[in-house]
Amino acid sequence: MNKFIRLDFCDLEIHDNSLIVTMNEGITILPKHNDILLDIVETYYKDKNFVYITNRLNSYAVDPSIYFKTGKIDNLKGFAVVYKDYRAKGNAEVEKLFLNKPFGIFKQLDEAVVWANSLLT
Numbered sequence: 001m002n003k004f005i006r007l008d009f010c011d012l013e014i015h016d017n018s019l020i021v022t023m024n025e026g027i028t029i030l031p032k033h034n035d036i037l038l039d040i041v042e043t044y045y046k047d048k049n050f051v052y053i054t055n056r057l058n059s060y061a062v063d064p065s066i067y068f069k070t071g072k073i074d075n076l077k078g079f080a081v082v083y084k085d086y087r088a089k090g091n092a093e094v095e096k097l098f099l100n101k102p103f104g105i106f107k108q109l110d111e112a113v114v115w116a117n118s119l120l121t
Contacts, residue, residue, distance in 0.1 A: 005040070009033055014044050018051045018116045020109070025058035034066045041073065051078040051116035055109055056088045067098035078102040078119040080112040 003014040009027050013020040019041065023029065041050070052070075070076065079101050081092035089105060096103040102119060106112040 001044070003044075007036065010037075012040065014040075017049075017120050018053050018113060019045070020053045020055055022055045022057055023060045026060060028061040028063065029066060030063055031066060031069070034069060038069070038073070041076075045075060047075075049075045049077045049120055051080060051119055052076060053080040053082065053109070053112045053116060055082045055112075056092075057084060059088070062091075062095060064095060064098045067095065071098075071100045076101060078104065078116060080104040080106060080116060082106050082109050082112050 001014060001016050003012075005012040005014065008024075009029075010021050010023045010033075021037070027033075070079070079099055081088070081095070081104070083089040083092060083105065092103075092105045096105070104112060104115045106115065
């Protein structure tokens with residue numbers, strides 16, 4: 001399965017084992033955005049394990065409280081951040097503290113995909 005969805009706050013790539021999300025520049029991810037993403041997860045990964053990969057090409061903010069709800073998704077087997085600059089990497093290091101799932105931080109998207117696949121095999 002390979003599907004592309006454009007929302008008003010992000011672009012989604014839905015793959016068999018992973019959901020790759022690229023947020024729009026300047027947005028602050030709030031619980032209302034997370035609820036939309038959770039609906040998509042329920043639609044495409046209802047009975048299937050997956051890894052969430054955030055491809056941070058743009059600068060944006062995340063409300064860390066989102067991770068408490070995200071951590072309760074049973075079939076979410078990992079969370080990966082792909083960063084383009086060291087500020088985004090530093091933010092990911094802090095966000096990692098809020099999620100009780102395997103959390104990978106990568107410079108390249110293909111590295112994150114390999115890591116995601118290794119979690120699911």
